[in-house]
Amino acid sequence: MEWIAIVAAAAYGAVAGSLLPRAVYRLSVEPGQxxxxxxxxxxxxGGGVRGVLGPAxxxxxxxxxxxxxxxxxxxxxxxxxxxxxxxxxxxxxGLRPELAVWLLVVPVALLLATVDLAVMRLPDxxxxxxxxxxxxxxxxxxxxPGAGGSWGRxxxxxxxxxxxxxxxxxxxxRAVAFxxxxxxxxxxxxxxxxxxxxxxxxxxxxxxxxxxxxxxxMATGRARRxxxxxxxxxxxxxxLAGVVLGGSAV
Numbered sequence: 001m002e003w004i005a006i007v008a009a010a011a012y013g014a015v016a017g018s019l020l021p022r023a024v025y026r027l028s029v030e031p032g033q034x035x036x037x038x039x040x041x042x043x044x045x046g047g048g049v050r051g052v053l054g055p056a057x058x059x060x061x062x063x064x065x066x067x068x069x070x071x072x073x074x075x076x077x078x079x080x081x082x083x084x085x086x087x088x089x090x091x092x093x094g095l096r097p098e099l100a101v102w103l104l105v106v107p108v109a110l111l112l113a114t115v116d117l118a119v120m121r122l123p124d125x126x127x128x129x130x131x132x133x134x135x136x137x138x139x140x141x142x143x144x145p146g147a148g149g150s151w152g153r154x155x156x157x158x159x160x161x162x163x164x165x166x167x168x169x170x171x172x173x174r175a176v177a178f179x180x181x182x183x184x185x186x187x188x189x190x191x192x193x194x195x196x197x198x199x200x201x202x203x204x205x206x207x208x209x210x211x212x213x214x215x216x217x218m219a220t221g222r223a224r225r226x227x228x229x230x231x232x233x234x235x236x237x238x239x240l241a242g243v244v245l246g247g248s249a250v
Contacts, residue, residue, distance in 0.1 A: 017082025157192015194246025202242020
């Protein structure tokens, strides 16, 4: 049964990841600009779910670009990442109620990380619903037998981490953006679910990975000491590492 769950989670992650490129393209705009409604040639992408989710390919202009009709990044990388992350979470967390929450959160977290890497922006239309949805779904998971965490502690963790990031934002808005503060709500809820030690570990790993990446950029001459850097992907990375640690320890 466990292997069936792992394979199913990997398949789900691959499918979910493959549907993200169109949303990444549409949301990867500079702050203050409306999200993209058409391909680079001006063809409308449509509304509803089909206008947001799917490969970054435009049918009307197929054949005019190389590869044909492509206007954004491919779906192989997000599909592979989604499969690996969802399978890894299933292995470490096990068949506990909160696993369903983590699997639902993964595609949104990948979308946020990718958009932030592209334009250093974490859209409110994703961060705020993610925080509310994570808190609400974990509240439901806490009511089921076998849950491995505490919903109340998760809520406190979200407030605590968001408060800490808000202080950092006030001290250095260039290093920590307000979008990071909003994302910290979701990260704090997820990490706090498993305990204060997991919350600290996940937040620390996020900062550590961001520092390592920044030093690597400076060492290779691709950034300076005062260069701005997207922090959202490293918050997501720290959150995933913390959930894995917390889930495997329960």
